[in-house]
Structure formats: structure tokens, C-alpha cells
Amino acid sequence: MTLLAPTGSGHPPPAPPAARSGRRRLLPYLLLLPGAAWLLVFFGVPLVQLAAASLYDPSGSLSTGYAMTWAVGNYPDVVQAYWPQFLRSFGYAGLALVLALLLGYPLAYAIAQKAGRWKNLLLVCVVAPMFTSFLVRTLAWKTILSDNGALVGLLRDVHLLAPDGRLLATPFAVVLGLTYNFLPFLVLPLYASLERLDPRLLEAATDLYASPVQAFRRVTLPLSMPGLVAGTLLFFIPASGDYINAELLGTPNEYMIGNVIDSAFLVRLDYPQGAALSFLLMAAILAVVFGYLRRAGTEEVL
């Protein structure tokens, strides 16, 4: 009976459950806190700084200092100067994506549906290159594709390459490097989706008059959409901002927007330009991603 006393004396609902539910309501925010703090310090602040830098007076320099003049003109200036690199970035990344899809989809499908007990080993093989650094792997490709390497020799011997033809320092090498370096980011999410695909659904489709091609189009593909969308984004975004592959496997003729930003910040020390280019790249990628998600159906990813 004593338990009833607080209620009887006109108090609103018993306190303990309310307190507990209050704490429970706070819990998600507490869990968010460390990550949010990290992002604020290492992403939010630099982002604001970068935004500011992109509007500095372009005639300033590191030694003389920059003045904030809200120089919006930086943006049209860099577009005019570097639009070929912009286009090239998305062109190369898009081409690499197509290659990676051609390689990666069958690979992910085979690992997920057909590999049986080899599944885990094959997955490790997909991830294994990541055990060495990105730079080392790209340098290795430089050796493989080099003019006096075995591959070029062979291709020249079978006349797939002219006697003085080369692989290194061509757009081909850069696209190849991008394809290779970012392939796991495409394969892993795709694998995760395809792994969940119930083979009995494919049998049902076949039973219902779907040819293998139709079964793929109507069942496999739509059901692997979440992985496909996630994988293409994880591939495309870093690939279009990459500068290592163009730097090591290409020439200035193959330079992508990443190389320009790299040189603006580290060689030419033109901070306003570098910052404006960075922002444009970010905006362009966001535009591409949102355009893509609208078409592919956000429901599957978000």
C-alpha cells in the first residue's frame, strides 16, 4: 500500500521509470557523441577553413599572407583553367567503374553463390592486396606495365602492341590502376548482397519460364541492388578524387583533378585555388551521387 502513497498524494507518474526512459532516450546521443566530436574537430573545422580559403584573395601567397575578400571569382577561374581535368576525373573513374563491374559482379556472384567451401579463402584473396599500402601496389603496377617489362614484351611479340607501343604513361594504365585499386570496395558490398540471394528464387524464376538472362535481370539484379549501389558509390567516389594512379602510371596528360588539387596545395602553394577545386570536386561528386541514388532508388541504400 505504501507504494501507492506518492500517486495518491497527487504526484504525476512514478519517478523511476520516467528517469530510466529519459536515460534511454539519451543513450543514442551519448553513443553518437565520440564520433560526432571527432567529425567536428577533424572534418567540420577544416571544412569551414577550406570554405574560407576558397574565398581568399587569389593574389595572396603563403609568405605574404591571404586576405579574405570573398573572392567568389575563384570558382569560375578554376573551372575555366581545369575543366579538362574535371572531365577526365569522371571519365576515368566512370570507365574504371565499368571495367570493375564487368570483373567484380561475376566475381562477387561466383564467391557468394558458387564457391562453396572456398568462399572464405576467396574473400581473403579479394581483400589481401589491402594488406600492403596503396602506394606500393600502384608502384608494383608501374613495374608490371613498364616498357621493358615482360607484359609489354609479350604484347609486342604477339603484335597487340606496336614495336614502340607502351602501356605505362597512357590513359589505359591509369584506368587500369583505378580499376585494380578500388575493386574490393565494389566487390565486398556486392558479395554481401549476393550472398543473401536465395538460390531457390532463381529456381522459381526458371520454373516460371525465365531464361537465364531474364532470371538475372528480373531476380538476381534487383535483389543485388543494395550492394550494387553501395559498391559503385564506394568505388566511384574515391576513384574520381584519386591522384596517385595518374601520378604514378600516367603523365601530366592523364592528370585528374586530384593531381591539380595536390599540386595547388603542395607545389604551387595556391591555397585559394586548391580550396576552390576541392569544393567543386565535392559538389560534383555529391551531384553525381544524388543523381544516381534518385535513379537507382534510394530505398535500397538508405
Next chain:
Amino acid sequence: MARETPAGDLRLADLTKRFGVFTAVDDLSLTIEQGSFFALLGASGCGKTTTLRMIAGLEEPTSGQVLLGDRDIARLRPYKRPVNTVFQSYALFPHLSIFENVAFGLRRRGIRSVDDEVTRMLSLVQLDGYGNRRPAQLSGGQQQRVALARALINRPQVLLLDEPLGALDLKLRRQMQIELKRIQTEVGITFVHVTHDQEEAMTMADTVAVMNAGRIEQLGAPADIYEFPATAFVANFLGQSNLLAGEATGASGGDVAVTAHGTRFSVPAGRSRADHGPVHLGVRPEKLILVGSADQVPAGHQHVTGVVTDASYVGVSTQYLLRTGWGTELSVFAANSGTSARVALGSEAVAYWDPQHAFLLPRDAADTDRTSPVLDEPVGASS
């Protein structure tokens, strides 16, 4: 049975499937008449699904033929066969609406205007208005009906159903059995229904094939199989039987004489599948009548004596166990019709039967009496 085009019969000829050294389906031959409701009955693991999958084209036979009419379809790709399946797991497409699930087969065959047909089919399975939902939003019974509609809409020559009611609870299962039977009668398509539930097979099918270890043990109308089983397995898989081990000593005057446990019995020759050598003398529990003493046994009937060791009252009947002099416990079902008194536990009693109700099966020399325990469902349901 009336047959419009005998050319539409489904025939399995010497169909065999081996997985490595294991033979899942062993030299199976049978004919399924066009338009009939055929049940393939057997315990779990006896090869029913494998048989269906070979008919559907999802499994390639090791040898043998699958003939539809005169055409051997055994090596045709599944999407080229006029056969559809209702899968045990339903296998509905989770990313498509119910409408699109049902329309799937029509669309794959390039049929453009599917609306009327799909609507008609959905109302046949009593799912009007569910077209826009996703499979995950339906109950098990509703999903089962979508699976049925999705297969039926294609008007296949043969519809294969792989334990489609297995996942449903008892009440819904009974309801769906009636519904399936109604639909089959309505559309007139050949149904090949796989089940491990003997009651389901008997209530639904025109013809039942009892399968055991990859082979057909017996095939026929449910009543024929039940009344005169061909093997000891069938006798105890389809309902229960009391099988007494005996020796047949030859036929004379239309009867086969049998000696079992020192007593002489006789069985009409027409109900004997062997007339000499080791045999099982079989009588169904409900064909046995329990009385207090041997002088109550009517003329022309045969009997055994024993002690009542168990009596279970189950409402419609009382199920007794009668321990015979040689130790075997026979099952006796006494209908609860109020015409006979109940027999007390522990008392001596006599079970008698009309020889017309007995049957005689050949027996392996090493085999002894076989009875099935009272109240135990003689169905491979648990495995």
C-alpha cells in the same frame, strides 16, 4: 476416369537419380493420368522432392525418361517445360508485389495484358485486393496461395506441389486441402502433390503412390491401398496394421491356409499376395472386434486370445492393446458407437475378424510380427 487427350499423361520411365553413390530415386516408373490429382506419399528423405525436381527440370536424371504425352522432356531446360511448381518454401520474389509475383510467368512469356488474368487468379485463391502488397506482408497461408496462383496462372500441363501445406498449422492445412482440391477440380490440371501426411494424401488424391527409399512401394486409389496394402511398409505407413508372422501352406478351395504362432488361419486367395512360405497375416485395428470369450465369436470368423494391457479412450473410439499368448501386442480400435461394452484393463479378451478383412503379404524369413503402437501417428512427420 474420362480422358480427353491421353497424349497428356505424365510418364516417368526408369527414372533414376544418384548423388555420388547414394541413390535418391531408384528406377522409378509410373504413369499419371492427365487431369488427375496424384499424391506422392513417403517419409522425409525418401526421394519425393528429387522426383519432382526431375519433372520440373531443376535436377537432371542420372538415367530414365520423363514423358509428357509422347515427348521426352527429361533433358529440356526448366523454362521450356509446360510444368510449374509450388515450392515447399514458396520462393516468392521478395522484391516484387503480389501482383507482379503472380504475373511473372506470363510476362516472361511475353504476354502483355496480364491484368485481367492476374485479378482472376488472385480471386480464385481468395486474395482479391492484395495485389499491391509485398510477400513479407502476408501470412504463411496467404503466401502459400500466392505461390499457387503464381504457378496456376500459366496453365501448365502439370502442376507440381512440394509439401505446400507443410508449414501451415493444422486448421489452416485442412482448410487449404479442401481449397486445393476445389481448385484442381475447377481448373482440371494434373496435380502431382508431394506429402508425408498420409491423411492429406488420402483425402485429396485420386491416386496415391507410396514411396520408400527411392522406390514406389504401391500405387493405387487410396481405398484400394488402404484395404489391401502391397507391403508391410505400406500397411504401416498408410494407417496402422497388425501383421502376424506366419507360414502359408498353400491355397485350397479359394483360401490360403496360414499357420501363425501355432494357430491355423485362412485368408481368401484374392487377398493374398503369397500362398506359401513366410508371410505376414495382416488385419487393420478397426477390423478387429473385441469380445470377452471365444464362444462370442460368430461362425466363419477367426480370432486370437489375449489380455488387455492398455485402453485409451479417444472420443470417437477406444484403442486397446491386446497382448497375445506369444507376447505381441495387437491394436484394436473399437468404434464408440454405444453398441458394445468397454473391455476392462487386465481382463482376458478375444479379438476376432472376418477373413475377408485380412490380407496376406510375403515376408522376409527373418521378419517377425509387426504392429504399430497405439496413438502413434504412423507418419514420417518427425524426421
